[in-house]
Amino acid sequence: MKISIAMVEDDERVRRSMARAIEASGRMQLVYQTDQAGQALLWMHDYMSQPPHVWLVDLGLPDGNGLDVIKAASHHCPDSQIMVVSMFGDEAKVLDSIAAGATGYLLKGQGDEDLIEHIDDMLDGGSPISPMIARQLLLRMKASRSFVRATDGATGQSPPPLTEREQMVLQLIARGYSYDEVATEAALSPNTVRHHIKNIYSKLSVHSKNEAIFEATRRGWIRMD
Incomplete structure (x- = not known):
């Protein structure tokens, strides 16, 4: 359908x-x-x-x-x-x-x-969310530190780290690759790429690629070259 x-x-x-x-x-x-x-x-x-x-x-x-x-x-x-x-x-x-x-x-x-x-x-x-809008919202959240509190939780515990494959997928997304391009580069199916993205969102408690890139970069899990 x-x-x-x-x-x-x-x-x-x-x-x-x-x-x-x-x-x-x-x-x-x-x-x-x-x-x-x-x-x-x-x-x-x-x-x-x-x-x-x-x-x-x-x-x-x-x-x-x-x-x-x-x-x-x-x-x-x-x-x-x-x-x-x-x-x-x-x-x-x-x-x-x-x-x-x-x-x-x-x-x-x-x-x-x-x-x-x-x-x-x-x-x-x-x-x-379009990158320009996401940047506005992220800067606001960063200034208030609400984003850090929301992802770290009240106990101060960090979320589970990304797997090597999840880091690779997110690194490619951060470089501007589309899902299909990530699939080709990483020798994965598009559905597998989407599965990794959903796991990344869950681990980082975020809801968009821009938030995921921001938080993973802040934690040093990926690099913005």
Whole structure:
């Protein structure tokens, strides 16, 4: 069964680009698209036969706020994953989107291949965030030391170290390799790479590749060459 995707995006160029990427993946299917928040809410309430696996939602819509769509999708489609794709990258909008139910946040302008990889990452349990936004959030967490407390725990115990293979996978990811490129370089299947990534997230108590890279680097487990 293909991964079903609903898209709420008012920029026609962006909408067409994402639709092409979804179709080209061969594993995903665009089951609904609109440029209006109201139409998305109407479809969700009255016409949706079954919830999509993924929602791609813009925030700035001509008839309303994408946050309303995110809140409704989070309520009516609790098993769906919600990805914001927006030109707005300020911290307030990111945090509001996460509070509303989004599990990923991408800035517009990323490549089509990146979009598909980020959707896969989100469905595998990650929370993909554009690097610029992730850096803002990480700097804020680093300043308050809440990130260190969250990963070390109240007892001060460190998480279990990464295995040699997990370190290799994360090192390649840190160098900008895609999952498929990591699989080729490490002679692994893409599914095995995703399995390693999920284990890394669990060990480091993080939810995205950027957080994993930050924390593993801080601990000296990988190098940023």
